[in-house]
Amino acid sequence: MDAGLARAAFRQNKVELYAGVPARAGTVVRSLAEADLSGRCGLAIGNEARGVGAELRSVALDISIPTGGVNRSTAAVAAGILL
Secondary structure (H helix, E strand, C coil): CCHHHHHHHHHHCCCEEEEECCCCCCCCCEEHHHCCCCCCEEEEECECCCECCHHHHCCCEEEECCCCCCCCCCHHHHHHHHC
């Protein structure tokens, strides 16, 4: 995927892009509860090994699921919760 083209398409269509990322100690990530998903938005989910690619993530707002001590979940489970 060409992230530049994707970014242009999202902006043209007034779609806010979110990247599902793991919450890690020492990083600031917006939780699902803090995100305003009431407007037009898109959600990028990466795979368990590499996550969302750096180029696409650079144009997205990071969002995570509060896990309460759970260290890992599969990308499919995370996508289902975020959706």
